[in-house]
Amino acid sequence: MGREFPLIPRRVAQVSTTHRRIVTPIPVPESIPRLERLRRHEPASMGGQPPVIWHEGDGFTIRDPYGNQWIDFSAGVLVASMGYGHPRVVEAMRQQLATGLYHTYCFANQARIELVETIAALAPPPLEKVFLLSTGSEATECAMKLAFTYAIRNGHRGKTHFVTFENAFHGRTLGAQLAGGTPALKDWIPGSHPEFVQVPFPDGFRTPDTSFEVFERSLAKLGVAADSVCGVMTETYQGCNAQMFPVEYAQRLRQWCDRHQALLIFDEIQAAFGRTGTMFGFQHLGVSPDLITCGKGISGGMPLSAVVGRREVMDLYGPGQMTSTHTANPICCAATLANLRALADEDAVGNAARLGPILAQACASMRGAANGRIGQAASIGLVAALQFVVPGTTTPDHDTAWEVVRKCAESGVMLFAPVGVGGGAIKINPPLIISREALLEGLDVVADAVREFCTS
Numbered sequence: 381m382g383r384e385f386p387l388i389p390r391r392v393a394q395v396s397t398t399h400r401r402i403v404t405p406i407p408v409p410e411s412i413p414r415l416e417r418l419r420r421h422e423p424a425s426m427g428g429q430p431p432v433i434w435h436e437g438d439g440f441t442i443r444d445p446y447g448n449q450w451i452d453f454s455a456g457v458l459v460a461s462m463g464y465g466h467p468r469v470v471e472a473m474r475q476q477l478a479t480g481l482y483h484t485y486c487f488a489n490q491a492r493i494e495l496v497e498t499i500a501a502l503a504p505p506p507l508e509k510v511f512l513l514s515t516g517s518e519a520t521e522c523a524m525k526l527a528f529t530y531a532i533r534n535g536h537r538g539k540t541h542f543v544t545f546e547n548a549f550h551g552r553t554l555g556a557q558l559a560g561g562t563p564a565l566k567d568w569i570p571g572s573h574p575e576f577v578q579v580p581f582p583d584g585f586r587t588p589d590t591s592f593e594v595f596e597r598s599l600a601k602l603g604v605a606a607d608s609v610c611g612v613m614t615e616t617y618q619g620c621n622a623q624m625f626p627v628e629y630a631q632r633l634r635q636w637c638d639r640h641q642a643l644l645i646f647d648e649i650q651a652a653f654g655r656t657g658t659m660f661g662f663q664h665l666g667v668s669p670d671l672i673t674c675g676k677g678i679s680g681g682m683p684l685s686a687v688v689g690r691r692e693v694m695d696l697y698g699p700g701q702m703t704s705t706h707t708a709n710p711i712c713c714a715a716t717l718a719n720l721r722a723l724a725d726e727d728a729v730g731n732a733a734r735l736g737p738i739l740a741q742a743c744a745s746m747r748g749a750a751n752g753r754i755g756q757a758a759s760i761g762l763v764a765a766l767q768f769v770v771p772g773t774t775t776p777d778h779d780t781a782w783e784v785v786r787k788c789a790e791s792g793v794m795l796f797a798p799v800g801v802g803g804g805a806i807k808i809n810p811p812l813i814i815s816r817e818a819l820l821e822g823l824d825v826v827a828d829a830v831r832e833f834c835t836s
């Protein structure tokens with residue numbers, strides 16, 4: 381379990397720059413009774429983030445009600461790609477609300493019509509059909525269902541295995557956790573589920589050998605015949621470590637899937653819509669998946685996710701057979717449409733590509749200055765992860781990662797709590813519209829915190 385941030389105010393240095401302002405102890409003494417109300421009425425699992433009450437958002441900054449302001453390096457959790465309070469998103473939601481329709485079930489609404497057209501136009505062939513859902517986990521479940529169904533409908537009843545990767549994260553529902561690659565997250569699931577298998581993720585750190593041979597060797601070791609696999613799913617970059625899937629591995633995996641009639645699925649819930657500096661993360665890899673799952677940054681904030689895929693796979697279920705109560709909610713669709721249009725018009729993807737090298741360079745410097753306590757610093761576009769470890773090992777060091785997050789929050793840079801293997805990684809993923817100058821300012825704050833806690 382991650383470490384909770386104590387509700388005890390700490391005197392911290394006052395900060396006043398164009399983008400950051402810290403004028404109170406953190407957590408703010410007046411906020412504590414309010415935060416305690418949450419702790420009283422919510423499950424403990426909802427704790428764990430720095431104890432700040434988010435009150436207002438504006439572009440890449442967030443403010444509490446007490447005069448403090450942060451540069452946001454979290455984008456919520458890689459969601460607010462166009463930042464907070466984007467006027468086009470706000471206006472789109474306002475206009476949709478004015479129609480009185482904030483729910484339409486599967487009845488058509490105009491925002492949905494334009495949204496599926498827009499997503500289909502953005503996705504390269506053969507991805508041409510779009511199924512809208514609400515959460516990333518739902519999209520994961522749907523993609524897996526389609527993979528199993530595709531095998532059955534094509535007469536391959538022996539294709540009972542679904543392959544994913546160690547340390548992968550695909551969501552918290554039952555199927556998504558079975559596909560996940562962290563054993564501790566699924567130790568609550570009774571029974572064995574040999575149909576879900578994980579192979580090492582080629583991250584070049586905990587799995588130094590990034591060659592495709594590891595995939596085939598691992599399946600063989602697990603006793604999984606290639607022809608029994610209905611689908612292979614991977615994050616385009618692994619969320620817990622920001623490590624991209626290697627190009628050659630991806631290309632050989634595509635060939636392998638073709639040879640064995642398995643669907644190749646990219647979980648693009650973090651990567652899609654610009655995070656990696658291309659519209660979709662898999663565009664770095666030179667392969668075409670059969671399905672992708674999208675969520676998070678697609679909408680910029682409203683709960684909307686999507687499965688996008690090949691026509692023959694997406695049409696496996698007939699009318700009324702693959703739906704969801706909140707599919708294509710009109711306010712979520714209107715917000716998402718406005719978000720995607722703003723993303724294109726403001727070249728947010730280009731901004732992520734242009735700022736990516738700055739983020740990468742800063743993370744490499746932090747690793748260099750960390751006395752071996754950052755084992756890996758991976759980054760692509762505007763997402764990076766610093767893996768804190770016990771020096772000389774790959775053993776995660778949650779405590780140091782946690783201190784860095786705390787110190788950043790106290791200094792006006794918002795990061796979410798450490799994630800990944802043993803809670804040892806901090807992620808840096810600001811809104812895609814962050815300015816160069818604010819990115820540099822925030823990175824200096826993180827670097828100072830790293831120096832402070834990695835002195836020896």
Ligand SMILES: Cc1ncc(COP(=O)(O)O)c(C=O)c1O
Nearest residue numbers: 515516517549550551619649650
């Ligand atoms: C790569 C990836 N897939 C799936 C999910 C699940 O998305 P959600 O939390 O919206 O269900 C997440 C969430 O963090 C994710 O990062």
